[in-house]
Amino acid sequence: MEPTAASTPSLAENPVLGTGxxxxxxxxxxxxxxxxxxxxxxxxxxxxxxxxxxxxxxxxxxxxxxxxxxxxxxxxxxxxxxxxxxxxxxxxxxxxxxxxxxxxxxxxxxxxxxxxxxxxxxxxxxxxxxSDTQIGMIHAGEASGQLNGILKQVGTQEEKNSAVTSKIKGALIYPAVVMIIMFGAIFVILAFVVPQLMQLFTQGGGELPTSTKILIALSDFVVNSYLTIFAGLFVGIGGIYVWKRTAGGAYHWDNLMLHLPIVGRMIRNMSLAKFTRTLGSLLNSGITIVKGLQIDADAIGNKVYRQRILLAAEDVSRGIPLAENLTDSRFLFPDMVVSMISIGEQTAELSTVCDKIANYYDEQVDQMASNMSKLMEPLIMVTMGVIVGGLIISVMQPIFSLLDVVGNL
Structure with a gap:
């Protein structure tokens, strides 16, 4: 039977392909x-x-x-x-x-x-x-004569990983873009607008409000030290990038991300979904649990989880059940996950249980991404309102004072 457009409607016009x-x-x-x-x-x-x-x-x-x-x-x-x-x-x-x-x-x-x-x-x-996960699953499929079924599993797994990643990026892109625009606007105001108004402030005489003095000081700093500011940002971002590429830096960075409020929980949920989905797929393809954990550790993309999973693989190879091994890491593996893994090991249905855990955490990530967007929008608007309002007050106070002086003449 030949594959046709009718049998593959979702792939017929795939934009990844040149002509479908x-x-x-x-x-x-x-x-x-x-x-x-x-x-x-x-x-x-x-x-x-x-x-x-x-x-x-x-x-x-x-x-x-x-x-x-x-x-x-x-x-x-x-x-x-x-x-x-x-x-x-x-x-x-x-x-x-x-x-x-x-x-x-x-x-x-x-x-x-x-x-x-x-x-x-x-x-x-x-x-x-x-990835090692994909290669390991394909190898298992070749050995078992089930290459087609394994390819479907790999495709499904990658599709779910792509969906989760897109949701996370979608939740974070909007606030990031708004913050960049906001700080860019503040920089322009301090560097170009406030210096033009300073002459007006000084000509009026009298004591300037404290907020206006702070605004002028910030403007002077930006105008006189903008090269230092940009150099500092460049060195800081570059230093973090280089530090993250070291073994210790990558571990501490990932650990920091896991402990952040809101975002840290989302990363943990995403990591748990990926860990259980990958392990379930590897076990379904015939790979042993020890080998599956070793592959999973390299595929999860978080150094903290990687180190803990590799330790679990060593203990499992010595006969310690996976659930028992994870009980001392409740921050990374909640009690619900450990309990379900224990049931899966006892019933010889670990791969099925892993799939269910992955589906649960996929839903959690989806909900958190949606809620984050809803929560961040008013928070960003309030922050912008406070900053913009402060700028307006700092600029308008001396202007009103000057108008009062002119009106009394």
Whole structure:
């Protein structure tokens, strides 16, 4: 049975692909007599040709998004389920992907498989693109002969991770943008508006209000030290970036993020959802719990959770149940999670229980992201009102005083 647009309505017009899934199928049909997918004839000249070459060169350094990988695993699963050989399916996807870098990686993996490597071994050569979780699950799928089912699991898992990440970013982007605009406006007022009004303030004579004196002092500092301010911001942000890339810095930064009010709880919930979802998928694919925990630790993306999960893997390898091992880390693993994991271990249904925990925390993250947006909006508006109101009062007080003086003349 061939995959058609009717059978894959959600993928037919996928923006990640160059011309859609239907074109991929037509390319496949055209290529039935050849193992190689026909490549676009680049023997053309003129401005359009060189523009395309330049654009391809720039895109070769582009990042590969979660959306790209979700589409890749979903379409690969559909093709293999339809009976398309793995190598040919990879060449089809390589031809159809819009991301030039990902296009090259997929084609290279197909060539490596043709030369004798397994799919998981080919993926290992691109660990910066594919995670240990994905590689481990694909390896388990190859060993068990259930590659198509594992590909579906990987695609579903990546899709859920992408959705959770998008929700977190969506909740944080709005307040961040508003704060940046607000501080930018304050900087412009202090650097350009207040200095113009200072002459008016000094000409009026008399004692200036305390708020106006503070405003003038801030304006003088910004005007005379703006280079120092920008240099300090640059050095500070750069220093934090470099510090975060060290082992100790990354751990302490992640620990700080986990303890922040509101945001810390959201990060913990997101980490628990990812931890349990990944572990459940790995166990479903036939990977042992010790190996699954080791892979999960590297995939979770938080150094504090990573260290704790690796310790749990060591204890589980010595025969200590996972739930018993996590009881002393209630901040990272709440009692509800530990209790459900214990039930899963006792009933030999740990993978199913992990999926249920992940679904629960996905809902928690969704609700928190929605509530955060609702709570942050009035908080930001009040903050902006206080700051703007203070600026207006500081500027208008001496002006009113000056008008009173003029009126009494």
């Amino acid at each position: 899934f239907n074109d991929a199928v037509s390319v496949l049909e055209i290529g039935e007599e050849s193992d190689m997918i026909p490549q676009t004839d680049l023997a053309e000249h003129g401005l359009a040709y060189w523009y395309r070459r330049l654009n391809d060169g720039i895109q070769s350094f582009s990042t590969i998004s979660l959306k790209d990988k979700v589409t890749f695993f979903q379409l690969l699963s559909i093709m293999i389920e339809a009976g398309v050989p793995l190598v040919k399916a990879l060449y089809v996807l390589a031809d159809q992907m819009k991301n030039i870098r990902f296009k090259h990686i997929i084609a290279t993996m197909a060539q490596k498989i043709e030369s004798g490597k397994s799919f998981s071994e080919a993926m290992e050569d691109f660990r910066g693109v594919f």
